[in-house]
Amino acid sequence: MAAKKLNMKDKYKMLTRDLDWEFSYQDRKEAFPYEEYEGIKITDWSKWEDPFRLTMDAYWKYQAEKEKKLYAIFDAFAQNNGHLNISDPRYVNALKVFLGGVTPVEYQAYQGFAHVGRQFGGVGARVACQMQSIDELRHVQTQIHAMSHYNKFFDGLHNWNGMQDKVWYMSVPTSFFHDARSSGPFEFLLAISFSFEYVLTNLLFVPFMSGAAYNGDMATVTFGFSSQSDEARHMTLGLEVIKFLLEQHEDNVPIVQKWVDKWFWRGTRVLGIVSMMMDYMLPNKVMSWREAWEIYFEQAGGALFKDLARYGIKPPKYVDIATAQMDHMSHQTWWNFYNFGEAAGFHTWIPSDKELDWLSEKYPQTFDKYYRPRWELAKKMEAEGKRFYSKGLPQLCNTCQVAMINTEVDDPTMLVYRSTEYKGEKYHFCSDGCHDIFVDEPEKFVQSWLPVHQILQGNCGGADLETVMREYYGMDVGVDNLDMKGSPDELRWKEWKSA
Amino acid sequence: MNKVYIALQDNDVSRYIVEAIEADNPDVKVQYQPAMIRIENDLQLTIKRETVEEKIGRDWDVQELHLSLITLGGNVDEDEDAFTLSWNQ
Numbered sequence: 341m342a343a344k345k346l347n348m349k350d351k352y353k354m355l356t357r358d359l360d361w362e363f364s365y366q367d368r369k370e371a372f373p374y375e376e377y378e379g380i381k382i383t384d385w386s387k388w389e390d391p392f393r394l395t396m397d398a399y400w401k402y403q404a405e406k407e408k409k410l411y412a413i414f415d416a417f418a419q420n421n422g423h424l425n426i427s428d429p430r431y432v433n434a435l436k437v438f439l440g441g442v443t444p445v446e447y448q449a450y451q452g453f454a455h456v457g458r459q460f461g462g463v464g465a466r467v468a469c470q471m472q473s474i475d476e477l478r479h480v481q482t483q484i485h486a487m488s489h490y491n492k493f494f495d496g497l498h499n500w501n502g503m504q505d506k507v508w509y510m511s512v513p514t515s516f517f518h519d520a521r522s523s524g525p526f527e528f529l530l531a532i533s534f535s536f537e538y539v540l541t542n543l544l545f546v547p548f549m550s551g552a553a554y555n556g557d558m559a560t561v562t563f564g565f566s567s568q569s570d571e572a573r574h575m576t577l578g579l580e581v582i583k584f585l586l587e588q589h590e591d592n593v594p595i596v597q598k599w600v601d602k603w604f605w606r607g608t609r610v611l612g613i614v615s616m617m618m619d620y621m622l623p624n625k626v627m628s629w630r631e632a633w634e635i636y637f638e639q640a641g642g643a644l645f646k647d648l649a650r651y652g653i654k655p656p657k658y659v660d661i662a663t664a665q666m667d668h669m670s671h672q673t674w675w676n677f678y679n680f681g682e683a684a685g686f687h688t689w690i691p692s693d694k695e696l697d698w699l700s701e702k703y704p705q706t707f708d709k710y711y712r713p714r715w716e717l718a719k720k721m722e723a724e725g726k727r728f729y730s731k732g733l734p735q736l737c738n739t740c741q742v743a744m745i746n747t748e749v750d751d752p753t754m755l756v757y758r759s760t761e762y763k764g765e766k767y768h769f770c771s772d773g774c775h776d777i778f779v780d781e782p783e784k785f786v787q788s789w790l791p792v793h794q795i796l797q798g799n800c801g802g803a804d805l806e807t808v809m810r811e812y813y814g815m816d817v818g819v820d821n822l823d824m825k826g827s828p829d830e831l832r833w834k835e836w837k838s839a
Numbered sequence: 840m841n842k843v844y845i846a847l848q849d850n851d852v853s854r855y856i857v858e859a860i861e862a863d864n865p866d867v868k869v870q871y872q873p874a875m876i877r878i879e880n881d882l883q884l885t886i887k888r889e890t891v892e893e894k895i896g897r898d899w900d901v902q903e904l905h906l907s908l909i910t911l912g913g914n915v916d917e918d919e920d921a922f923t924l925s926w927n928q
């Protein structure tokens with residue numbers, strides 16, 4: 341008689357929990373040395389279960405199928421000169437930001453999950469983290485492969501890995517992950533699965549990727565959705581771990597709340613760059629940044645926090661401030677890059693009149709009042725041949741490393757400046773959220789590697805910005821940076837299209 | 840009311856999954872966006888293997904859902920017969 345096929349629950353049990361063993365001659369605490377030092381109390385790991393009940397055999401089977409589908413599309417895209425079908429060459433600049441800002445942190449996610457996939461005491465969580473670790477490595481590889489086609493035809497994609505931890509804006513996501521990876525295993529998991537995955541990747545890999553499709557970029561939308569199908573599993577697993585911690589011991593509740601507060605705020609600061617990609621860098625628009633935030637944070641996050649309320653978890657601190665700032669974030673961020681466009685590794689531009697009208701319509705409370713007049717002035721100056729660039733570099737927040745461009749909620753013409761003193765030194769912050777995070781862990785954040793400070797201290801291989809950009813950042817100065825108008829990217833595009 | 844949601848790639852398999860979802864969850868809201876389909880419902884949404892098999896005309900493993908999935912919101916429960924998303928109130 342043929343063996344009866346196991347049902348999913350039994351199969352999951354056999355291929356995860358039954359692979360574990362008791363420690364007979366080693367001390368379990370020494371085997372899992374990081375498990376207790378954050379103060380988290382676990383009484384029974386066997387209560388944790390993967391809701392997808394994914395086992396290694398099924399994992400390999402379905403991941404292999406995902407990869408085959410994806411690489412067939414990459415081949416078709418490259419063979420058919422897919423880059424010529426995008427809506428507008430300005431769009432490629434969003435990919436330059438993506439490749440430098442996101443792909444390297446996928447690698448850090450891989451490293452972080454390989455670590456916790458060893459360090460959690462519960463075998464179910466360990467297996468899930470090992471799968472996640474492999475997923476994240478897949479994301480790095482598929483993103484590099486997708487972008488390698490663009491690298492043959494556009495500038496600014498050649499040294500993303502050399503730039504990610506050095507350039508004055510790329511250090512924002514890099515330092516987010518350094519912060520998470522140098523935390524304990526439970527804080528790492530909450531930081532990535534809640535803040536980075538539930539909040540950030542849902543905004544970047546869903547509406548932005550839908551936008552990539554709408555702008556004719558078949559390769560990017562395909563890796564984006566393929567990655568996000570893994571992320572859906574990741575954020576679910578992470579939220580299962582959070583619920584599990586809350587159920588295991590009441591002492592865990594205030595610890596989890598503190599991490600929710602910290603990582604929510606850290607996450608919103610990284611979103612600045614995503615907001616400008618949505619509102620300014622997608623020539624064909626799917627939805628505004630504000631609308632995406634409403635759907636993927638206010639609705640989805642609101643539902644999550646109502647669900648967690650039964651454990652005594654409250655919505656994150658400063659959520660009201662973050663939400664108020666969403667009417668300003670993309671405009672302030674893009675304006676900042678337009679100003680410092682000489683020092684950026686991608687091109688910037690003034691939105692077209694049609695795009696300005698779209699922004700006015702999508703941001704009725706703020707755009708005409710605060711931001712449109714700036715663009716009208718920039719347009720006038722450009723028409724007179726006076727496209728301006730701010731010299732030097734902006735001051736950075738000591739916690740999130742974002743340029744200090746944040747404004748007060750009750751007065752959007754006032755920049756937020758918060759500061760504190762620690763051991764005789766003064767530290768500056770973009771927000772109360774970043775101030776509070778520093779004050780809670782000063783010994784960690786005094787070590788922040790702030791790219792602008794580092795240049796001024798002479799640690800970046802040159803006295804002037806141009807030398808730093810050329811030799812330390814590896815940028816092709818005069819080619820990768822400056823305005824889209826007149827760039828080699830734009831000239832080549834015109835040649836291709838007129839041929 | 841808290842909404843659960845699932846987003847699927849707009850491909851040929853998803854067409855039948857969406858039909859099955861609509862049959863088993865009569866109040867769902869289905870939105871078509873570039874390259875994707877977003878489906879949301881109050882508090883709960885279930886995808887039943889039997890219904891998908893009936894629509895697609897072949898055997899369908901619930902885990903195949905991962906091949907068309909983009910993202911989701913809600914507590915997940917999956918076994919060989921169904922995939923369910925829910926919020927607790």
Ligand SMILES: [Fe+2]
Nearest residue numbers: 446476479567
């Ligand atoms: Fe990832």
Ligand SMILES: [Fe+2]
Nearest residue numbers: 449537571574
């Ligand atoms: Fe992930």
Ligand SMILES: [Zn+2]
Nearest residue numbers: 737740770774
């Ligand atoms: Zn900050």
